[in-house]
Amino acid sequence: MSAIPASFFGWVAFLLQKYGSLFLRGAWITLLVAISGTICGFVIGLLVAVARSLTVPARAGFLPRAGIRALRGALAVYVEVFRGTPMIVQAMVIYYGAAQYLGLNMNELAAAVLIVSINTGAYMAEIVRGGVMSVDTGQSEAARSIGMSHWQTMASVVLPQAIRNILPSVGNEFVVNIKDSSVLNVIAVSELFFMSKSAAGTYLRYFEVFFITGIIYLILTFTVTRLLRLLERKMDGPKHFTVFGSQSDSRAEITYVKEER
Numbered sequence: 001m002s003a004i005p006a007s008f009f010g011w012v013a014f015l016l017q018k019y020g021s022l023f024l025r026g027a028w029i030t031l032l033v034a035i036s037g038t039i040c041g042f043v044i045g046l047l048v049a050v051a052r053s054l055t056v057p058a059r060a061g062f063l064p065r066a067g068i069r070a071l072r073g074a075l076a077v078y079v080e081v082f083r084g085t086p087m088i089v090q091a092m093v094i095y096y097g098a099a100q101y102l103g104l105n106m107n108e109l110a111a112a113v114l115i116v117s118i119n120t121g122a123y124m125a126e127i128v129r130g131g132v133m134s135v136d137t138g139q140s141e142a143a144r145s146i147g148m149s150h151w152q153t154m155a156s157v158v159l160p161q162a163i164r165n166i167l168p169s170v171g172n173e174f175v176v177n178i179k180d181s182s183v184l185n186v187i188a189v190s191e192l193f194f195m196s197k198s199a200a201g202t203y204l205r206y207f208e209v210f211f212i213t214g215i216i217y218l219i220l221t222f223t224v225t226r227l228l229r230l231l232e233r234k235m236d237g238p239k240h241f242t243v244f245g246s247q248s249d250s251r252a253e254i255t256y257v258k259e260e261r
Contacts, residue, residue, distance in 0.1 A: 029109070
């Protein structure tokens with residue numbers, strides 16, 4: 001039997017040795033839920049934002065006009081409800097509500113991904129909408145003037161620029177999901193916080209266990225933040241470049257000299 005530590009750092013080392021695999025499993029589940037939920041939420045938010053940007057054609061009949069307005073109204077309700085209530089409440093309502101009223105016993109991990117995706121989708125819808133609004137409207141008008149439909153304009157002209165503009169906000173949402181996944185312990189998802197509670201309960205060393213947990217969360221969020229910064233720089237391209245045909249392009253100068261001769 002291992003000797004009981006007498007110091008703080010002794011307890012930290014003891015708990016890492018004894019429950020290291022538990023912490024790693026919890027961190028993996030946390031990352032899995034955060035990554036899956038952020039990706040699915042981004043897709044949901046993208047679709048919601050594009051659908052809410054639909055305009056009612058002046059010559060449209062009553063049914064198309066009513067359908068578009070009803071769709072936009074329903075999506076607005078979805079965004080307001082899921083942005084206006086805590087994720088922990090949404091988890092309880094969706095998981096236990098599905099079991100009580102639909103007879104659906106959901107897998108905890110699948111339920112976690114669903115809850116994070118729906119919650120993230122509501123926030124992403126507003127983030128994408130802001131990104132779309134940041135793109136000059138003249139580009140949309142020019143695209144429609146050459147015969148492109150609303151969906152073609154969004155896919156080919158507006159969204160590529162909007163996504164680059166909102167990338168920092170999407171990364172921030174990912175970091176938030178890593179931390180907010182801790183509330184999913186209320187539906188027994190074995191993420192990092194849930195595993196930490198299990199480890200702390202054995203020896204009643206809550207401070208030491210959650211000190212370790214805090215460090216793990218910090219490592220996860222710091223690593224993700226750095227990777228997202230690298231992605232942003234990659235998408236921005238090089239800071240110094242030469243425009244072909246400009247005075248700084250040596251090839252252009254050589255061509256010009258040859259033509260003079």
